[in-house]
Amino acid sequence: MFHWLEKNPFFFAVGVFLVIAFAGLVEILPNFGEASRPVVGLKPYTVLELAGKEVYKKDNCIACHSQLIRPFKSETDRYGQYSLSGEYAYDRPFLWGSKRTGPDLHRIGNYRSTDWHENHMWDPKSVIPQSIMPAYKHQFSNIADIETAYAEAVTVKELFNTPYDVDGGVALGSWEDARAAALAEAKEIAADMKNQDVKDLVANDQIPEIVALIAYMNKLK
Amino acid sequence: MNSLMIKALAFSAVLMGATIFVVKYMNVDLSDPVNLITMLGAAAIAFLTFGVAAKYINQMKTDKAEGELTDDNWDGIGEYKNELPGGWAYSFLGTIIWAMWYWTVGYPVNAYSQIGEYNKEVKAYNAQFQEMHKNADADTLQAMGESIFLVQCAPCHGETADGLSGKAQDLTARMAKDQILDVIAKGSNQLGFPMGAMPAGMASGADAEAIADYIVGGMQGQAPAAYATCAACHGADGQGMNGMSPNITKYDEKIVTQVLANGKKGMIGKMPSFNNRLTPVQEKALATYLQSL
Structure with missing residues (x-):
């Protein structure tokens, strides 16, 4: 069987893809699904x-302001509790931003x-x-x-x-x-x-x- | 010794020379173990480069391919049926055993967690902070209070605490006349003092004016007759009877902690609650700073 795979690069590549994709499925998806569930008590926007x-x-507030507090003491002292993914469950799209010209x-x-x-x-x-x-x-x-x-x-x-x-x-x-x-x-x-x-x-x-x-x-x- | 070995030796010597040059002329402090290990590593790399290069170049000159071929043949490229090299095979077995440990114990038990690291950092810092400031003196509290004020309070109250011309409470004075009249008219039940709510309309008209003037004036001279109503809870001296009700003469520690915990909505606007954002020591420091203004 493996001899046959070695002779067929296309199916060999498919096999490699399946093996790696499976590892991704079992390691990433359950955690992702768990974390993106809305946190308890979260209400949608009025x-x-x-x-x-x-x-x-x-x-364009997002150009200068982020909406994501990272779990570092310096940030939680200034902005409060670090952000959880479940808090953005009703944000479509979320407005994390990537620039902090102004504060979070x-x-x-x-x-x-x-x-x-x-x-x-x-x-x-x-x-x-x-x-x-x-x-x-x-x-x-x-x-x-x-x-x-x-x-x-x-x-x-x-x-x-x-x-x-x-x-x-x-x-x-x-x-x-x-x-x-x-x-x-x-x-x-x-x-x-x-x-x-x-x-x-x-x-x-x-x-x-x-x-x-x-x-x-x-x-x- | 053939010419190739001499060339490899020379190359190695150049690498060693470069290492020594770096140590000598770039102020590398070898008493620091990290630097020492790095430099020893550089020397080892130079030596190994020489050894490995010499070995393989020699081998390429003399080696001949021998052995039994496997049946597989890829466009004329074959493969020998050689035994696996011992070191390689044992390492391979070793990685299999290591993988079993890593799957069952290594990863699940010791997995890195960002939140775990954060919790550890905060816990260690808080313990150190408490230890360091257990019996903080007045100067420390004053300095701490000022820096807390500049970070947490100044955005609304202004860096000089003057309330930015009416945009927030002026913390350099206790209350302005119109604020006193407002609270007398509307009452207040926000700060959670043991005495409870202040009812609306305890005084009105000229009485309220007289009370407000008396309080703004620093409670000097003869108290107006109407102040007796206020004195029942706030005390004849306006100090709030040891924390039973708000002190109306100055920002004492009790009113600072109560406002921080509950927030306050008055005639200027609303101050949000700062519950759990400051430690007790920090709140005390903030009160010390506010009293010094």
Whole structure:
């Protein structure tokens, strides 16, 4: 049999591939499947948070900020508990990033609040004098795309069984329900903000990008 | 000795010379065992290069292929039925035995874990930190408090702790007048003091104004009559009755730890909880630093 394999390089290569692939299957896949399961208590994003995630992607926060805390003491002292793969189970796509011009944001919700984000996004140097981050004033007037965020939530619910509308979880419901829920969430955040334009927009049932982004930032814990 | 051996010897001598040159002129400290071992290794490589090269070149000159051929033949290239070289065969058996050990014991028991290394590092560091700062003196606490403040607090409260013109609590003073009026009007139940919640509307109008002016003024002179309501919990001196309620005259250790543990939402905005982010020693250091401002 092996003599025959030695004479047939193609089938020999197939045999080598099968042997190595088998080792990969038994060593990599079980661990991978275990680690990528959602951690206990993890909830999917609300529609408003998803809209904020879109703002995060659109304004390219990932170019300077990572969302992955490595298990080193120097990092956990500054950012908190190291990240687990199961925490990204509902991130499609995850926004790990690979560049830290600014600090890591994976647990920013634990140590910054709505009012701080408002000051910081309007003028970063007003809170951190040495900051090189640009101001994002357009987020205070641009309107967040709640429709696309809802479509995204429905898509991941249908396609990947992301647990929306479960007991004790995040409710999604119809577009009207979701829009009302997003508005209610936005009003809570706007109540903690000081910018009058933002407050007026939210009072008129429009959600500026900054509100969605702050909802997303506060969710990152 | 033939010419080839002489060439190999010369090459070896060049390698040895290079090694000695590096040690002598590049300030290599041979008292460091790592450097010493590295240099001995370099010398051994030079010597072995000479030996192995000489052996095989000699062998190529004199060797003739002999022995019985196997039946296999690949386009004129055959294979001898030679015994396996002993060293090779025993090493092969050895790797099989080693693989059995590695499969059953070596890997499962001693597998490297990044999280394990992290846990070890943190545990060792924390033990060392606690040991070192068990009885930290005031200067150490002050310095530690300042560095903690600059990392953890300065992003919101500003490097000089002045609250960045109203964007966060001004930690160089206790409370401003409008903050006192706000908390009198709304009450507070956030910090988990033993005395419990402060009800809303304990005073109003001119009474509240008088109380606020009195507290902002550093509680000097005659207390306004309305302050009696406050004194019931915060004490006549405003010190909070030994940690039963918040100290309204300064940031003592108790109020610093309670705010860090619970966070606080006031009229300026919300401070998140810093529960478990600082050790007790660090919280004490932070309180020491805040009092020095």
